[in-house]
Amino acid sequence: MARLDADPERHNDPLYRRRHSLAHVLAQAVLELRPGSKLGFGPPVDTGFYYDFLFEAPLEERELAEIERRMRRILKRGVRFEREELTVADAVRRLDEIEQPFKVEYARDLESTLGVEQISFYRSGDFIDMCEGPHVESTREIPRDSFRLDSLAGAYWRGDERNPMMTRIYGLAFESKAALEEFVRKRELARERDHRKLGAELEIFAISDEIGRGLPLWLPNGTVLRDELEQLAREEEFRAGYQRVSTPHIAKADLYRTSGHLPYYTESMYPPMQLDDEEAYYLKPMNCPHHHTIFAARPRSYRELPLRLAEYGDVYRYEKSGQLAGLLRVRGMRMNDAHIYCTLEQAREEFAAVIDMHKKYYDMFRLTEFWMRLSLHSPDQEKFVTAEERWVFAEQLVREVLAQMQVPFEERVGEAAFYGPKVDYQVTNVVGREETASTGQLDFIASERFNLEYVARDGSRQRPWIIHRAPLGTHERFVSFLLEHFGGFFPTWLAPLQVVLIPVSMGERFVEYGRKLQRVLHDDLLRARFDDSPDSFGKKIRNAETHKVPNLFILGQKEIDSGAVTWRRHGQREHQPFLPFTAAHQALRTLRERRLMDNFEDVDVPAWSGGDA
């Protein structure tokens, strides 16, 4: 987590000041309880604060409660923070007096390496600390229930393993008790829903040392998720006038010289495959050059534009092995990619349609929190030197589209791609994880590099503008994001196993009935399983719950007699008893075809409501 103090602008943030002050209050409480403890650093962080201590005797986790109690007492007292400035010599003298050798070392360092002459201190009651500030005026400003001590960790003084190991006490602090509790709840949810944990439990993916790090093997359950997402994208893109293409995973070095990936992107690419009699081949790190080659494969007319080429394309990027983590940082990924080749006049409408498609997906997946980061060029950076007027034009176009569509967005100067302004689609899921779900660009450079052109209505040759887009991002990131969002409990249309049929007993008639129903559903391409294991009825129910199967069909004597099932939904006690099987079957079809989010409580499962299917 980035430290807030790395960003001077946020010093004005009231929450920053509270967190910073809480770090001091923590140190004060610790010194009350453990006089003689030595202090290290104690900054605010973006979930609260911490302070590093060197204790004479180890601190036990259970002592945190006592420290916390003392902190609340200090807050209640309404201690005021007062700043004073000392010369370095005076500062060192004072720190020597209060026997804080680490602080002395740091003060001397500030002088010798940064040439600091004055050092500020903050006094709060009988506690004093060398500190830049800022702080609250009085500890009364901090609601006593808006913080809590969180955990202990070991940390070397100044992060250097040759230095003494100190004890770090972490605290959480938010605007209010409610905000604190919300954070704790989401963090707990996020831990339970960690995609690596769920990915293993639900058999979504595996990573094998024999194959290679960062190269997930998608197991059957994970492949269902991929296939369903691809089918969704395929249908949406078909309706939106895209055409799918399919391109190889490698290309000759020359293609990447044309694109500029060589040499600028070489470090992120796998090394070349060097053939004796031919040029070297590279694994593709992006799909764009292949798509541009298809655009250029024959003469194009304005009548074909906008030409929208889509491919769920596999790309490979060489990430350092230390950075690899589950599905979040990988070396091979499959991307919901497309490139839209259009005229200058069409660019606005096309860009708006792309944003619309993003919004449609977010609505569908109940991702209600999103915003967009618009990265712009900076005229004084060398990589942006060319075509200033086109930069200005493209940026204004994107800005207007975003504003017009009332999408919340922030601008960032100097962070554009080298070929045009960039939009990052930032989405937050229910566990509070914010993710760049995808990135889109408006590109006016590639058509020159690849010499792409079309014949305009007036017969002249023109360069197309290109929109890069990937609303569902990569499978790797998006599935990990959805795993956490749904906690592995997917809606029926996405669920690897959509329904389990559970017989009340393993009598012959039950088995026969269960197998028959399973076959009907399975032949209709529904992912249905009949649990004919020797487990008990109760165990079967629990197994289905553990695997987070959204629908359970219970088969008892009465169900068999009336050709029905009793439908239970995952995690819900209520059930729909004795629903005719044909109606249950039809309801499953409806859940699949409409891609209903039936794992959200506000969605009527067709069967419950009598079904309009």
Place this chain on the structure above:
Amino acid sequence: MARLDADPERHNDPLYRRRHSLAHVLAQAVLELRPGSKLGFGPPVDTGFYYDFLFEAPLEERELAEIERRMRRILKRGVRFEREELTVADAVRRLDEIEQPFKVEYARDLESTLGVEQISFYRSGDFIDMCEGPHVESTREIPRDSFRLDSLAGAYWRGDERNPMMTRIYGLAFESKAALEEFVRKRELARERDHRKLGAELEIFAISDEIGRGLPLWLPNGTVLRDELEQLAREEEFRAGYQRVSTPHIAKADLYRTSGHLPYYTESMYPPMQLDDEEAYYLKPMNCPHHHTIFAARPRSYRELPLRLAEYGDVYRYEKSGQLAGLLRVRGMRMNDAHIYCTLEQAREEFAAVIDMHKKYYDMFRLTEFWMRLSLHSPDQEKFVTAEERWVFAEQLVREVLAQMQVPFEERVGEAAFYGPKVDYQVTNVVGREETASTGQLDFIASERFNLEYVARDGSRQRPWIIHRAPLGTHERFVSFLLEHFGGFFPTWLAPLQVVLIPVSMGERFVEYGRKLQRVLHDDLLRARFDDSPDSFGKKIRNAETHKVPNLFILGQKEIDSGAVTWRRHGQREHQPFLPFTAAHQALRTLRERRLMDNFEDVDVPAWSGGDA
């Protein structure tokens, strides 16, 4: 084409003798017409025969008719073939007499390089040729209408460009006039339907020098074919109890050492990607090792078997660039792959199910001619040394399954894969091209190499048997095969463009009606286009025909008034007038859903018959 004379067993084939004799008759006729011509070689080939000549004046194509006439006259005369043997010295003397210097050179060569002492000649009437035979007894045996002269070509004497360029006359010869005509018809069809020609005309694929040879880019129309085939396989495999997986395109060298690809298959693999701090990575030439890794990813129980892992997997093989051709010889391919892990007892049933799936596809695509080549081990070849009893067991199992299923098959000793017996599924399409559509194996070696095991019912650890299968082969071969089979005129469910709506005029009402109908079909994921180009009505019809669109909806005044369309089928004059649009729409859905082969005349298009849809 392989020359028949490379295969001594076929010398007994009567057709071989006829063709060989026709070559002599050709030379005889040429010498009548052009006395003094010098003779080169004149062998039979597998569609007829040829003879090479050195003429004093160039031969014109139109002279072939005269030569052919003279040949027929010779046949009619009933000339007898008589063999005699001469010493080399006598042979040279005779060839000198008849002034055939190339033959002299060859006779001397036979002596000096092969140590031949006797040389045979065949005399037929007043023509005599140095020749090994065999021949017909009399030219009367050859029906005069069973051959024809076909074409002229240049050919260096003995194939060496330092030698004189001779003129080669090709002739076709078959059992009968009917067989000859059938061959000519199919050859003409094959030329028209050459997948490279159709692939370009219909924009199925393109190959780009910038990307690399043998690496097709699949254009939108080709990608539709791939997607539809994959969807077909996905549904069939789901119903047959397969589970899909998805694996990366690369793996560490170690995986291929385990599999045995390194070093035995190195030449067919792309060179390694060598990383500084890690092992080398290879592009995968096969999917098996990745699937085996998934099998081994966790302990397996007999309860999970048969475990059928399927993946339309991309593999890369380094073919020499001289061998690359269209989609037939490529370096990157996508394979309808799967591996079935099963117990010894399950192997028979699983193998039979695999053959059944092949047959189902062949029926579906109207591929009526097929047979299977069963490749067996040979106990005296080193690569088969191990596990003789398992070889015998596995081969007997496959043989029994094939016999039981009444599939025509031939056995080939010594051609098995090194890990088990192999079945090649040989299929012939309507243009007569026979193709190894796919290859399957019964593998009892891989589970040892990869240390694969499952816990059996009795608690013991057992090695699974593995079936490799790929009924639809690779997209590259299968699509090229289907392109020729259908001549680019695909059934509705496969057709890149399924229906074109053609208005009789471009009046406002027509355009409005056409766009509305197109939108309804398109929203239902039907590939429909409304032709609103400025072309004339007739031109629009011709365009749709050229693009081999299977269905045309004609929109006239009467159609608009009654909410109907007039349905025309590709290449057919009859049409279904004034069909209500909703019925036409439903008929298209039925063609798609049932995957009807509506491009075959014997298939009722639902709309024509009133539709049971």
